Amino acid sequence: MRAWLREVLGRRPAWMNALLGFCAYMSFVYMPWDFFVKPVAVDEEVWFGFLLHGWAAKATEPLHWAIYAAGTYGFWRMRPWMWPWAGVYVAQITVATTIWLVLNVGGMRGGLLGAASAVVYGALTIALLRARDHFQPQRRSFRDRFGEWALVTGASSGIGAAFARALAREGHSIVLAARREDRLREVADALSREFGVATRVVPVDLATPAGAAKLAGAVADLEIGVLVNNAGFGHAGRFERAEEARLVEMIQVNCAAPLVLARRLVGPMRTRGRGALLFTGSLAAKQPMPLHATYAASKAFVALLGEALWAELRGSGVEVLVVEPGTTETEFQTVAGEIPHHGETPERVVEVALAALGAQPSVGVGWWRWLRGNLGMRLLPRSLLASVAHAVIERQTPSALR
Ligand SMILES: NC(=O)c1ccc[n+]([C@@H]2O[C@H](COP(=O)([O-])OP(=O)(O)OC[C@H]3O[C@@H](n4cnc5c(N)ncnc54)[C@H](OP(=O)(O)O)[C@@H]3O)[C@@H](O)[C@H]2O)c1
Known part of the structure; x- marks a missing residue:
């Protein structure tokens, strides 16, 4: 707990931690009370120095709430868009409060309070506008951070x-x-041509119990700095209609192989004090998935394994991330036997994953999926979730397999 707190507070200077605390208080305590509990008759909001009363005030509160929520998230994750917007917002408060105090309090007292407010908020505005580097930390290349070689499983497609x-x-x-x-060689040749990097192709069937160990052996002479445990597949259809051997293979590829590879490669990473473990999980891990029951269960395994390793390895120099894509346009749907449907591009999934590595244990792709995964799927009754998921997946599953 103490290590977590130190890590979280260490992401920004103390004065920004105070702003984060203030935004969090406004988002989670004051604004909910203001909106839901405070009687309309006594409700007041100040916008740009103008005081709104009653329903006019109540109607604009969600916007204030959204601004503080954005501030909480922005300071928590130190998002690049906080510059210059946090400073611009405080500049607006500086002007508005100064006008408000001068006009409404009036006289000598109003003038002095206005000047004091202009100094305090003005200083905060300047500090935020000068803090660009805090929101855009110097980026080192992955190779510098983690070491020369990256091992990617399931690199032949998607x-x-x-x-x-x-x-x-x-x-x-x-x-x-x-x-x-043949597909691996095609990808490898393209990488060498385009980026001038060295490559090694290891054909391996990770569905066999010996597959992952064979792969670990084939890279034993290399310093693997990044392991991307990505190979995986799904199998659409009713549980008892699926071939048992295929489901067991799925557990082998989706769960056992990533576990064995992570287990074998993480020791040397820890010894070197640097490295990265990435797991391709799935949004499917967040809920029961009728007609994809084994697949969702396999991805729940990946999510819990990766997130636990994130905590075990914190402070060791080894970063861990589970990326949890929703539907993505790859060969996955054909392999799983699904009716084709639209989704993200694989490039977008990777972009989100690499941006989140080192900042959090897991990441979804897209705000709508984040909302579904973190609010809907955690708060709704499991019976409702399972039934809704059943209805959705039925539409993506050929009738012969349902
Ligand atoms: N596409 C989606 O909608 C989606 C959504 C969430 C999560 N995911 C996850 O994303 C990961 C990548 O899938 P994708 O969408 O990119 O699908 P994909 O295009 O079908 O790629 C799957 C990769 O896994 C490899 N693979 C499958 N079985 C293997 C085995 N027995 N041994 C070794 N490699 C094997 C495949 O290579 P070979 O066939 O050449 O062996 C291929 O390179 C999977 O873990 C999947 O569960 C996908």
Whole structure:
């Protein structure tokens, strides 16, 4: 707990921690009380120095609430868009409170209070406008941060191929693993041509119990700084209609192989004091998924494994991230036997993952999915979630498999 607090407070200077605390108080305590409890008759809001009363005040409160919520999130994650907007917002408060005090309090007292407010809020405005670097920390390349080689499983297509490309762009030499050797070679050749990086292709079937150990052996001579545990597949259809062996293979590829690879590669990373473990989980991990029951369960395993390792490895120099995409346009749907439907691009999934690495244990892709995963799926009754998921997935599953 103490280490967590130190890490969280260490992300920004003390005065910004105070602003974070203030925004959090406004978002979670004051604004809910103001909006839901405070009687309309005595409600007041000040906008740009003008005082609103009653329903006019009540109607504008959600906007104030949203601004403080954005401030809480922005300071918590030190988001780049906080510059210059946090400063601009406080500049507006500086002007508004000064006008308000001079006009409404009036006289000598109003003038003195207005001047004091202008100094305090003005200083805060200047501090925020000068704090650009805090919101845009100097970025070191992944290769500098984690070491020369990145190992990507499932690199022959989709999200894995996009990971390989993004990591090659960061200067990593890449080990590409999957079953289809011709596809791996195609991806590897493109990476060498475009980014001039070294590559190694390891054809391997991770559905066999020996597959992950074979892959770990094939890279034993390399310093693997980044492991992307991405290979995986789904299998649409009613549980008892699925071939048992296929479901067991799914557990092997989606759960056992990432576990074995992480287990074997994390020791040397910890010894070197740097490294990154990425897991491709899924939004499916957040809820029961009828007609994809084993797949969702396998991704729940990945989510809990990765998030626990994030905490175990904090402070060791080894970063851990579970990226949890929703529907993404890859070969996944064909392999799973689903009716095709639209989704994110694999490049977007990778961009979100690499931006979140080092900042949080897991990340969803897109605000709507975040809202579904973190609010809807945590708060709604499980029976309702399972029934809604059933109705949605039924539409994506051929009738012969339902
Ligand atoms: N697409 C989505 O909607 C979506 C959403 C959430 C999460 N995900 C997850 O994203 C990850 C990547 O999937 P994708 O969407 O990029 O699908 P994809 O295009 O089908 O890629 C899957 C990759 O896994 C590899 N793979 C499958 N079985 C394997 C085995 N037995 N041994 C070794 N490699 C194997 C495949 O290579 P080979 O066939 O050449 O072996 C391929 O490179 C998976 O973990 C998936 O569960 C996908």
